[in-house]
Amino acid sequence: MTGALKYEWVRIRTIASTYWLSGIAILLNAVVCFIIALSVTASNVDDLDVGQVTTWTWTAGASAPITPVLAGVFFAVMGVMAMGHEYRYGTNKATLSAIPDRIAVLAAKVVMLSLWVVGVVAVSLLLDLGITWLFLDGPDFEAAAWRPIVNYFGYCLGFALAGFGLAAILRSQVGALVAVLVWPLVLEPIAYGILNFIGESTNAGVGKLANLLPASAGRRAMFDPYDIFAGFGALDTWGIAASVVVFWAAVLGLVLAGSALFIKRDA
């Protein structure tokens, strides 16, 4: 296992895409954080909740439903590449010749990818903390909510691992990239809309199935307040814990399925 970890540590650090994906994620977050800070400061709206605004700015918009979490996309791509490169460039044979223990290979990839993503998110949030402190008029970090911050780590990590799992399942870098981007950005919003419509118009029980949409559940776990959509539409939203479980169940499902196939298949 030590050898596999060392291998993966060198692998993730010796490829340019690791740096430009991480850099873009940090930069985009900083830009969004900066724009939010300036916009809120310029708006001069007195009835805003200071804690919510501070959290919203600090998380580069992740705690509010109106701002997309762009960083998640780049971490998903990083996850796809962690496994997709093995198939795209045929390095899986060299990897498995060096480390025949496939479980060790998988575990090392998951560990190193997770550590890298968590590290980059931490750097990004530290930078955003500084931007919020410098450019947001009257931030109150004591009033800021920690739940969106913690779930922001989880959301980014979950997307990276989902990309990893999809690449292992599909053995296609392009296919995994398309799947990990199209599902949350296109298919889930459509499914969410349809289920919500059915819930409102005909069957409330069917509408509740929208709670099972994993990307939406992961996104919802970062909202501050969590029940920001209460009173809108027919969706009877499940609690925070249930949303987190739905998101991580989907992520772990993809990782486990990909891992099982990686172990079972020919190299």
Added chain:
Amino acid sequence: MALIQARGLSKTFKGKAAVRGLAFDVVPGSVTGFLGPNGAGKSTTMRLMLGLDNGEGVTTYDGVAYRDLKQPMRHVGSVLDAKPFHPTRKAVNHLRMLAASNAISQTRVTDVINIVGLGDVANAKPKTFSLGMGQRLGIATALLGDPGTLILDEPANGLDPQGVHWLRNMLKTLAQQGRSIFVSSHLLSEMALMADHLVVVGRGSLIASGKMSDFISTSHRNAVVIRVDQTELMVRELRARQAAVVTEPDGQLAITGMGSDAVGALAHELGVRVFALSNREATLEEAFLDATGASEEFRASMGFGAEQPAFGRPGQSASGQPGFGQGPGYGQGQPPQGYGQPPQGYGQPPQGYGQPPQGYGQPPDQGSSEPADQQQRDQR
């Protein structure tokens, strides 16, 4: 310096057997060539040997299966693909990555990249590498752990003549140091110079395994060649002694089933004047084509026999027939639809093939419409 023992290697793809119960040994101190036609199962066998594919059977390296080797790169070095690396990861980083997994020092990384002649491009991205440079980087990967065993799949592909020469010398040197080298190649002439032992497969099954000299000696293209003044008498007497005789276009007799001493003694006994008497040894290519002629996965269905050039050595064929290799000389079976009828027998070569190269002699009896087996019967 490991003895490789493969036993019962089998692999099936969607119900079709790719490898069927292969069993062979690769002994230390030798280069063992792995030969077989396209689709014979060579690459699959090598993947099975390294535990990369799921299949049946077991391969051990001094009694230990690959997956049980601790730091396997220190025991077995392998190259299975021509360019198995990320195009933008520097060559030296590719090696560092693999070295890290098996606790191999950075010094060794520098050493092997110089050994394979890529020292000047160690910090270059492999996307700029030629196929030959990629092969060299692959070989560097195999050498990283200074292993006692090397398993190389077509390592000479893409190498220039100097590169092939370097590879051959390196592998022979490594074998002389007591290592086991198992290498597949389509370059039979190169294999003839490099290998001491052979494992030959066809359609996933073992055809031959052992010393190269023994393999070549089994070819019925080995013959005693004699030129005499009384050809008809000599032919009659040889056939009376159960020898197979083919009269070649220049009047020489190619004899199988009798040694040169016996042929010479017979000529002396008959009072026949002998102008030339020699042993003709089959080449590795000829022996290989003899052995695998029925084992090709893919055959050309148009033009001359797939295993022979347009004008092969006259008077010889895999089946002992005069003519051009196996069968009637124009591929196997029926031509595909839309290609029309093949030319009859051994008529004129099709337009566009030009004259046969110098030194190949005259094609037999141009214009003859007799099938090859008829010609053979007549000559006997």
